[in-house]
Amino acid sequence: MRFTLRQMQVFVEIARSENVSRAAEALALSQSAASAALAELESQFDQQLFDRAGKRLRLNEQGSLLLAHAVELLDRAEEIDALLRGERGLGNLRVGATLTIGNYLLPLIVSNFLQAHPESRVRLQVHNTATIAAMLLRHEIDLGLVEGQVVDAALEVEPWVEDELVVFCAPGHALAKGGQVGLDAIAHQPWILRERGSGTRETFDQALRHWPGGIVPRLELEHTEAVKRAVESGLGLGCLSRLALRDAFRRGSLVPVDTPQLDLRRYFYFVWHRGKYHSRVIRRFLEDCRAFTGGARRSDQIPLPPVP
Structure with a gap:
């Protein structure tokens, strides 16, 4: 050669x-x-x-x-x-994840992985879907785990586990009383949403695509926890994954709003470059991810330790 x-x-x-x-x-x-x-x-x-x-x-x-x-x-x-060199370990891994996955699932998956394979190193970066896709195209990471749709001929996408967004509000909000709420009741409310480019925002916008004029958010934020805090303070309605809201709903600091007219279902996905060689460490990590969510129909049904 x-x-x-x-x-x-x-x-x-x-x-x-x-x-x-x-x-x-x-x-x-x-x-x-x-x-x-x-x-x-x-x-x-x-x-x-x-x-x-x-x-x-x-x-x-x-x-x-x-x-x-x-x-x-x-x-x-x-x-x-x-x-x-006589090494028998799996090697190192560079993973990119979107915020809901990176904050609520991957810390536990990576912890279990590293305990089983202490010789390995995992570099985890958390960004929105658009950024993760761009990093994969530049071969800056080996594997992406995302919440949004990725459409690029150079990237291969595999569904992982179903997820669902939910509209939510503060306990003192007028819509916190319960019962089904129509689009006309929520469309003109102030909204606190994730930024464009995030999978969460993409799913929300897609669900409201037929609403005349769309939704103009009062505040756009790049972090899930920031959206939750803003809604808790009474600034408006939010829309995030049920997985991210599970403990807040349990504590009663936030309340779900039943919106049957909105289809807020989506998937979490594995994404990699179509030409990417799946080394032993990538194959094992994917197996661990699938095993971690095995048996759960939806992301918020995955058994996780509660957050106080």
């Missing part, structure tokens, strides 16, 4: 960062060494892999075709290296 693993490492890191200096820093190389590795790779095969715009390098069509194969090659090489 006329290429080296070091050249592939440099190529992948530049593709992720779109900058030679940042790639060199990530690989503990000098900038000149990283530049030379890329230049030699392109020269050997007479192929330009990036479009240059000043210091920014963006993958061209040929580079995009190569990237998934290069990442897979490096993943397999890392497993071979571990075996040659």
Whole structure:
């Protein structure tokens, strides 16, 4: 072969960062060494892999075709290296999750995983669905667990467990008295919602797509707990996963609002790059996730320790 693993490492890191200096820093190389590795790779095969715009390098069509194969090659090489060193562990994992999953499910799943495999390391990043999808496309994470729809030919999506959003309010709100509530009663209420780009907001907007004029939120927040606190203070109605609200409903600090006209059902999903090699650590982590939610029809039925 006329290429080296070091050249592939440099190529992948530049593709992720779109900058030679940042790639060199990530690989503990000098900038000149990283530049030379890329230049030699392109020269050997007479192929330009990036479009240059000043210091920014963006993958061209040929580079995009190569990237998934290069990442897979490096993943397999890392497993071979571990075996040659006599290591019997699964390896390390980079996971991205959306807020409901990342705050309420993954801490327990990751804790159980690391107790069973203490030699492994898990790097967990929590963002909204749009950000997780973008990170997968750049190969910055190995696996995504998201609440929103992901539609991209480069990404593979697998349903995990059903989830449902619920409209809720403070105990002193006029709609807290119980009984079914129609769209006309809630549409003109002040709303506290998640930001656009989140799976929760996407499901809410989709459920109200036929309502004339839509909903104009009073406040948009990037964190589930912030939405809950704002609604508790009486600022308006909210809409979040039942999983995130289970303990607040149990305590009575928040109250569900019955809205039968709204279809707020959705799924949690596993997402990965279609060209991603499923190493042993990825396969085992997926098995643990499925086992953790096994037997639960919906996310709020998963047995979890209550939060005081």
